[in-house]
Amino acid sequence: MTTGTIEADRALQKKLCEIVTSKTGIQLPENKRTMIEGRLRKRVRALGVRDLRTYLNMVMNEGMLETELPQIINVMTTNKTDFWREDAHFDYMIRTVLPEFTANRAFKVWSAASSSGEEAYTTAMVLSEHAKRKPGFNYSIIGTDLSTEIVRKARKGIYTPEEIVDVPDDMRKLYLEEGHDSVGRPLCRVVKQLRDRVGFAQMNLMDRSYPVEKNLDVVFLRNVLIYFDDQNQRRVVSGVTDHLKPGGYLFVGHSETSVASDPRLVQKSAAVFRKEGT
Ligand SMILES: C[S@@+](CC[C@H](N)C(=O)[O-])C[C@H]1O[C@@H](n2cnc3c(N)ncnc32)[C@H](O)[C@@H]1O
Structure with missing residues (x-):
């Protein structure tokens, strides 16, 4: 993969993160990229898509943003909680x-x-x-x-x-x-x-x-x-x-x-x- 394609993928991912942040308030800064990619890969696996860049293209360039956004939001949330937390x-x-x-x-x-x-x-x-x-x-x-x-x-x-x-x-x-x-x-x-x-x-x-x-x-x-x-x-x-x-x-x-x-x-x-x- 060339530096150019890596940069193009990162730009798509950044744009997607900006959309998620504007809808949810959840900050997704560049230094969390490994975590963000890990979470997006859950969608890649769930849909049986070839890889993350194919998925990013489907979402950002091929009209799947509207249907995927709720699922993307689901994977981007951190749901850690417990009974009697901070008791x-x-x-x-x-x-x-x-x-x-x-x-x-x-x-x-x-x-x-x-x-x-x-x-x-x-x-x-x-x-x-x-x-x-x-x-x-x-x-x-x-x-x-x-x-x-x-x-x-x-x-x-x-x-x-x-x-x-x-x-x-x-x-x-x-x-x-x-x-x-x-x-x-x-x-x-x-x-x-x-x-x-x-x-x-x-x-x-x-x-x-x-x-x-x-x-x-x-x-x-x-x-x-x-x-x-x-x-x-x-x-x-x-x-x-x-x-x-x-x-x-x-x-x-x-x-x-x-x-x-x-x-x-x-x-x-x-x-x-x-x-x-x-
Ligand atoms: C870490 S959990 C905290 C759960 C519980 N309040 C506790 O303290 O154990 C954070 C929760 O906030 C939710 N959340 C994040 N952004 C939100 C938003 N914009 N509106 C409503 N809930 C949101 C997430 O989905 C997640 O379930």
């Missing part, structure tokens, strides 16, 4: 947020960038336990994510033994049922009682407005701002804050504290912000 937030919810809640309505939570659902289902376990102590307590949880594929996984609520290692034993017994896949490998499914309380939808945080209720009690916006540039971080934090009730809480990832810059937010603890007002 200080769940302790904070139990110790501070829930005791303050006295409204005569359901407690409402949004897991924005919910990935495969672990954050939303952890919250459901915590709230279900709270409901046992507080008769009449009701709650609803919505999880949203950019990736259509990961939203499908979240809705199923089915996890491998490796994916549930962080679920405490007592919660596992109460809220996960054991089963197996078609070849007998063990799997766990979140019980229907919890799945019924958690809805999932595809949504892009780059959109100008979010089709999510306002007046939420808690929003999780964790480990997603890191993928955006400063301007988009500010815009997303502000857009999400619009959906909090006055006095509602925003949880961001512990490495993202500095980006929660909306003037309506007051920091209450590590990676915990409260929207001013009551």
Whole structure:
């Protein structure tokens, strides 16, 4: 392959990355080229295409961009998550947020960038336990994510033994049922009682407005701002804050504290912000 063809391929890939960034906010800089190519190769394999340059040509020069873009976005997202991830937030919810809640309505939570659902289902376990102590307590949880594929996984609520290692034993017994896949490998499914309380939808945080209720009690916006540039971080934090009730809480990832810059937010603890007002 000549230097000229390599450069032409790189230019096509760069153009494709710019399109992905403009739609999703996800930064795909030149120094991540190995990662980006690795992810695009998943599409090459899935379609049985000869190689990456053939695929790039199909997408960028032969009219396949529109149909491929959702799949490209799916492979470009980093979906790492865990049950009880950054568990200080769940302790904070139990110790501070829930005791303050006295409204005569359901407690409402949004897991924005919910990935495969672990954050939303952890919250459901915590709230279900709270409901046992507080008769009449009701709650609803919505999880949203950019990736259509990961939203499908979240809705199923089915996890491998490796994916549930962080679920405490007592919660596992109460809220996960054991089963197996078609070849007998063990799997766990979140019980229907919890799945019924958690809805999932595809949504892009780059959109100008979010089709999510306002007046939420808690929003999780964790480990997603890191993928955006400063301007988009500010815009997303502000857009999400619009959906909090006055006095509602925003949880961001512990490495993202500095980006929660909306003037309506007051920091209450590590990676915990409260929207001013009551
Ligand atoms: C690393 S995961 C974090 C999951 C979970 N919040 C946590 O902290 O464990 C980041 C998620 O953000 C999603 N994401 C990235 N860009 C997004 C966007 N523009 N709109 C909505 N979700 C996005 C990805 O699809 C991915 O599932």
